[in-house]
Amino acid sequence: MADVQLKVLVGRFEAYAEAYFAELDWPPRLLAAARHAFFGGGKRVRPALALLAAEAVAGLAGPALPWALAVELVHTYSLVHDDLPAMDDDDERRGRPTCHKAFDEATAILAGDALLTEAFAAVARIGDAMTAQRLVGLLVRAAGGAGMVAGQVADIAGVGDPVALEAMQRQKTGALITAAAEGGAIAVGGEADEVAAIRAGARELGLLFQITDDLLDAEQDAEPDGRSYLHHFSRAEVQARLERTAEAARGAFGGLGARATPLVAFVDRIAHRTV
Ligand code: GRG
Numbered sequence: 001m002a003d004v005q006l007k008v009l010v011g012r013f014e015a016y017a018e019a020y021f022a023e024l025d026w027p028p029r030l031l032a033a034a035r036h037a038f039f040g041g042g043k044r045v046r047p048a049l050a051l052l053a054a055e056a057v058a059g060l061a062g063p064a065l066p067w068a069l070a071v072e073l074v075h076t077y078s079l080v081h082d083d084l085p086a087m088d089d090d091d092e093r094r095g096r097p098t099c100h101k102a103f104d105e106a107t108a109i110l111a112g113d114a115l116l117t118e119a120f121a122a123v124a125r126i127g128d129a130m131t132a133q134r135l136v137g138l139l140v141r142a143a144g145g146a147g148m149v150a151g152q153v154a155d156i157a158g159v160g161d162p163v164a165l166e167a168m169q170r171q172k173t174g175a176l177i178t179a180a181a182e183g184g185a186i187a188v189g190g191e192a193d194e195v196a197a198i199r200a201g202a203r204e205l206g207l208l209f210q211i212t213d214d215l216l217d218a219e220q221d222a223e224p225d226g227r228s229y230l231h232h233f234s235r236a237e238v239q240a241r242l243e244r245t246a247e248a249a250r251g252a253f254g255g256l257g258a259r260a261t262p263l264v265a266f267v268d269r270i271a272h273r274t275v
Helices: 002-022 028-038 045-058 062-082 105-123 129-143 148-157 162-187 192-218 235-254 258-271
Strands: none
Touching: 002 028, 002 045, 002 062, 002 258, 028 062, 028 105, 045 062, 045 162, 045 192, 045 258, 062 105, 062 129, 062 148, 062 162, 105 129, 129 148, 129 162, 148 162, 162 192, 192 235, 192 258, 235 258
């Protein structure tokens, strides 16, 4: 049942995003590059979380669709820029050429710029002006110089110990994942205690996502570097950390009652993910 609901929500998101992109009046090559990145087979973790959070607090997801789109636009830009030669210099993502390989470096930079900027136009589609204003602030804090970008700065500088590693990951990936869920709850008018419960669970979920990412990466990398929990801890310790973090996320979401069941199930999905 929870799986069906998730599929339906992601299907609604894809339809909303397709309709949104169809209206964009961008130069054709820029739009093609942005579409290559945005519709490139991502798991849609952040939109799913935004919509599940909205369902958990209000029993409806529709009003959170612009927010879900905004967060995925930011996520997509971050991947396009992260793959550039000046950053991670990756040729492939999701089994396809990265944006700068499929197009060219300048186009990929500009596609990232346009995706990021468009995120704020998407937030502006939220009907209630006060809510939209609140969500702009949330997005800026999560994605900007004190959030995801700060995490990328810390990652590039290198992290020496597990405390610094966790702090870096909370900014680099955790902040946007947390904001995705929190904003979903805000977009449907969640009460302060409901938004706080969603935020608390999503903070743990962000960490959980990163722990599973390290475990998945370790299946490919021979020697995990200081950016991986497996560099600092044994596999058994990392597994125990995963269980603890998943339990904390389930506990926070579970307090919201029956409507949060799909959100609780989503925690297990992330904990046991294979991609
Ligand atoms: C360039 C400002 C700037 C930031 C980049 C988030 C980030 C910062 C870079 C991503 C690099 C990376 C591989 C991080 C590890 C975890 C992560 C966020 C993976 C990608 O997210 P998924 O798995 O991606 O949700 P999909 O492909 O499913 O959309």
